[in-house]
Amino acid sequence: MRYMTLYKPGTENDAPTEKEMAAVGQLIEEMARAGTLITTDGLQPSSKGARVRIDSTGKFTVIDGPFTETKELVGGYAIINAKSKAEAIELTKRFLKTMGRGESEIRLMQDAPAFDAASGPPSGKAAQKPRGKTAARA
Amino acid sequence: MTTSDTHRAIDAVWRIESAKLIAGLTRIVRDVGLAEDLAQDALLAALERWPESGVPDNPGAWLMATAKHRAIDTFRRTERIERKHEELGHELQSRQELAVADMDAAIDDDFGDDILRLVFMSCHPVLPREARTALTLRLLGGLTTDEIARAFLVPEPTVAQRIVRAKRTLSERKIPFEVPRGTELAARLSSVLEVIYLVFNEGYSATAGDDLVRPALCEDALRLGRILAELAPEEPEVHGLVALMEIQASRLRARTGPTGKAILLLDQDRGRWDQILIRRGLSALERAERLRGANGPYALQAAIVACHARARTAAETDWQRIASLYDALAAAAPSPIVDLNRAVAVAMAFGPAEGLKIVDALTLEPSLKGYHLLPAARADLLEKLGRFDEARKEFERAASMTRNARERELLLDRSRAHAGDSRPQ
Numbered sequence: 001m002r003y004m005t006l007y008k009p010g011t012e013n014d015a016p017t018e019k020e021m022a023a024v025g026q027l028i029e030e031m032a033r034a035g036t037l038i039t040t041d042g043l044q045p046s047s048k049g050a051r052v053r054i055d056s057t058g059k060f061t062v063i064d065g066p067f068t069e070t071k072e073l074v075g076g077y078a079i080i081n082a083k084s085k086a087e088a089i090e091l092t093k094r095f096l097k098t099m100g101r102g103e104s105e106i107r108l109m110q111d112a113p114a115f116d117a118a119s120g121p122p123s124g125k126a127a128q129k130p131r132g133k134t135a136a137r138a
Numbered sequence: 139m140t141t142s143d144t145h146r147a148i149d150a151v152w153r154i155e156s157a158k159l160i161a162g163l164t165r166i167v168r169d170v171g172l173a174e175d176l177a178q179d180a181l182l183a184a185l186e187r188w189p190e191s192g193v194p195d196n197p198g199a200w201l202m203a204t205a206k207h208r209a210i211d212t213f214r215r216t217e218r219i220e221r222k223h224e225e226l227g228h229e230l231q232s233r234q235e236l237a238v239a240d241m242d243a244a245i246d247d248d249f250g251d252d253i254l255r256l257v258f259m260s261c262h263p264v265l266p267r268e269a270r271t272a273l274t275l276r277l278l279g280g281l282t283t284d285e286i287a288r289a290f291l292v293p294e295p296t297v298a299q300r301i302v303r304a305k306r307t308l309s310e311r312k313i314p315f316e317v318p319r320g321t322e323l324a325a326r327l328s329s330v331l332e333v334i335y336l337v338f339n340e341g342y343s344a345t346a347g348d349d350l351v352r353p354a355l356c357e358d359a360l361r362l363g364r365i366l367a368e369l370a371p372e373e374p375e376v377h378g379l380v381a382l383m384e385i386q387a388s389r390l391r392a393r394t395g396p397t398g399k400a401i402l403l404l405d406q407d408r409g410r411w412d413q414i415l416i417r418r419g420l421s422a423l424e425r426a427e428r429l430r431g432a433n434g435p436y437a438l439q440a441a442i443v444a445c446h447a448r449a450r451t452a453a454e455t456d457w458q459r460i461a462s463l464y465d466a467l468a469a470a471a472p473s474p475i476v477d478l479n480r481a482v483a484v485a486m487a488f489g490p491a492e493g494l495k496i497v498d499a500l501t502l503e504p505s506l507k508g509y510h511l512l513p514a515a516r517a518d519l520l521e522k523l524g525r526f527d528e529a530r531k532e533f534e535r536a537a538s539m540t541r542n543a544r545e546r547e548l549l550l551d552r553s554r555a556h557a558g559d560s561r562p563q
Binding site for chain 2: 001032033034035036038039079081082083084085086087089090091097
């Protein structure tokens with residue numbers, strides 16, 4: 001199964017220190033060596049981004065960054081390969097230990113090829129959608 | 139955390155750590171069976187203690203330390219017994235002391251090489267193929283005997299017995315815990331790659347209604363392949379195999395329709411192909427080619443599936459390139475099945491008559507007797523050439539040879555399409 005983890009450092013992304021870069025680099029290498037990391041990247045400060053919204057009348061609102069509510073800001077993401085949610089949690093703990101702060105949201109991917117629904121949360125949408133089920137045995 | 143949460147966490151830690159644990163212990167105790175027992179003992183200790191104490195901060199290190207203590211106990215016990223027997227005397231005693239002293243240093247070493255050694259040991263040609271597969275999934279994939287049994291549709295005692303026998307054979311034949319070198323490496327590596335690809339294909343052939351551990355084998359194989367690619371980065375065929383598996387896996391969710399019906403490659407919705415896996419596959423293929431491995435059997439197969447992955451629509455497929463890759467594959471790893479696929483590619487690139495020439499030659503091939511895809515391919519080409527009566531008969535023949543009900547239905551449908559074309563000639 002594939003999980004996406006969204007990392008929220010809790011503050012606006014500062015440029016990471018050399019030491020942080022090295023630690024994260026080592027973790028990424030370790031996870032790649034363990035075959036668990038599929039892809040990952042960090043995100044630049046929100047000042048370089050924007051939010052685009054559509055309302056019920058179809059009107060767009062575009063808000064340029066930086067965004068003030070830094071607690072919910074996503075600083076990076078990873079797509080990982082895990083046998084179970086428990087394994088995804090365990091792998092995420094290792095990542096957070098390296099970062100030393102913040103929180104990660106772990107989400108089972110809808111499109112997990114062939115392997116979703118295997119041990120996804122029974123209440124989770126991914127496990128209920130028929131598409132997920134048929135794809136699971138494709 | 140509830141007890142069942144802790145058990146799930148322990149299960150997860152085991153998945154992540156067991157290969158490292160067993161590999162590190164095998165190096166120390168020089169016996170893969172004993173190493174696995176020690177690792178299992180540590181796991182049992184975790185199951186006893188963690189529900190109360192909580193999962194430690196560094197669970198892998200905890201398991202290793204626990205297993206290490208058990209190993210030392212085992213050594214000391216053996217030592218005591220042997221002292222009593224007074225057979226080997228002083229020499230053995232100092233050797234054992236040395237082993238215990240070495241242990242700390244050994245355990246803190248990089249585990250990568252140990253895992254690689256363990257892969258080569260599990261896939262050793264001295265073992266029957268099924269035993270290699272079972273042992274590799276058990277020791278390196280962290281699967282339980284029950285999961286392996288369910289995945290391969292065999293009774294659990296059969297798998298358990300295969301594993302026990304395999305470990306005994308490795309020990310009796312004194313198979314060394316090492317990465318083979320020189321001329322031996324190529325043959326041993328191909329045995330490893332074969333095991334991984336076999337696991338992948340077993341998962342790939344899983345169908346609707348199967349136990350979910352079966353399709354999950356694709357994921358297990360990919361994981362093993364990716365690990366191997368990091369541990370043996372100089373081996374082009376490892377990257378070739380990884381490329382092949384990544385690209386094939388990219389199509390997993392596109393190959394069945396909403397009712398579970400199989401969708402052929404050229405009819406698949408390419409929007410559902412997984413672009414992340416395709417990108418990983420293509421870059422693995424580039425690595426293989428950079429290492430001058432473009433003509434390895436796995437790299438060639440990967441290059442073929444890459445042609446499909448690169449085409450935005452079925453019509454854009456570069457069939458001439460695929461046909462020439464099949465030529466190269468037929469030279470590198472000759473097989474009638476490769477020739478049959480080559481015939482299909484040649485037909486797409488140069489017309490059905492050219493493909494039919496190859497297929498007709500294959501009808502004399504004894505190993506393809508009873509292989510339904512041969513008459514099926516022949517029927518398809520005859521149909522394209524407008525030889526409908528012959529096509530109908532070949533579709534019927536193919537239908538009578540397959541055991542897959544869904545496939546039979548498809549073939550009979552195609553045969554019926556030409557029911558009216560039958561007239562005496």
